[in-house]
Amino acid sequence: GENVEQHPSTLSVQEGDSAVIKCTYSDSASNYFPWYKQELGKGPQLIIDIRSNVGEKKDQRIAVTLNKTAKHFSLHITETQPEDSAVYFCAADSSYKLIFGSGTRLLVRP
Amino acid sequence: GAVVSQHPSWVICKSGTSVKIECRSLDFQATTMFWYRQFPKQSLMLMATSNEGSKATYEQGVEKDKFLINHASLTLSTLTVTSAHPEDSSFYICSARDPTHGSGETQYFGPGTRLLVL
Numbered sequence: 547g548e549n550v551e552q553h554p555s556t557l558s559v560q561e562g563d564s565a566v567i568k569c570t571y572s573d574s575a576s577n578y579f580p581w582y583k584q585e586l587g588k589g590p591q592l593i594i595d596i597r598s599n600v601g602e603k604k605d606q607r608i609a610v611t612l613n614k615t616a617k618h619f620s621l622h623i624t625e626t627q628p629e630d631s632a633v634y635f636c637a638a639d640s641s642y643k644l645i646f647g648s649g650t651r652l653l654v655r656p
Numbered sequence: 657g658a659v660v661s662q663h664p665s666w667v668i669c670k671s672g673t674s675v676k677i678e679c680r681s682l683d684f685q686a687t688t689m690f691w692y693r694q695f696p697k698q699s700l701m702l703m704a705t706s707n708e709g710s711k712a713t714y715e716q717g718v719e720k721d722k723f724l725i726n727h728a729s730l731t732l733s734t735l736t737v738t739s740a741h742p743e744d745s746s747f748y749i750c751s752a753r754d755p756t757h758g759s760g761e762t763q764y765f766g767p768g769t770r771l772l773v774l
Contacts, residue, residue, distance in 0.1 A: 578761040589662075589749050589765040590700070635699060639761045642688070642753070646699045 552647025679750030686752035
């Protein structure tokens with residue numbers, strides 16, 4: 547089955563700097579890769595997603611890149627703000643089920 | 657759009673009792689809903705896939721007789737934790753797939769239900 551690995555587990559950046567979170571997946575049949583942001587005590591919130599027919603997608607300060615050959619995808623957050631502090635999860639779709647990475651705790655220092 | 661609600665947001669119960677959690681898609685019809693469990697500082701673990709009008713599909717290791725799932729309508733799925741024990745204490749989160757978004761894989765999550773079994 548699908549396996550998703552996510553790195554780093556924790557990331558601390560200065561406000562205004564960029565943050566990058568990387569994920570790898572194992573199932574070459576996966577073709578949908580969402581990213582979720584989870585704040586403490588809340589459910590995950592979809593922030594961006596990408597499908598395998600696209601190499602990159604951007605939405606304001608957030609971008610995701612996908613390398614299907616290498617089976618990895620990354621989340622890029624530019625101009626980070628304190629409110630970006632949260633846990634971020636990547637996921638890969640496997641037969642319409644989402645397999646999640648282990649999460650990255652992002653801390654943006656003011 | 658694509659709002660999913662859960663009720664209750666938190667519940668405390670005694671060991672041996674049953675607890676029902678509701679998951680609703682508020683502005684779209686969800687033929688498929690999912691139930692996840694999340695322990696502190698861990699990732700989301702899929703428990704079961706719930707399809708409207710049919711039996712739920714449980715992931716390996718999840719007891720179907722303990723975690724009863726009903727998906728009676730296109731906007732409502734319920735999870736009942738039967739004979740709850742302290743080890744069932746966790747954060748339970750549902751999601752609903754919006755078939756009108758993209759190719760239909762997009763899942764929107766509810767706010768979660770924190771269960772504490774004493």
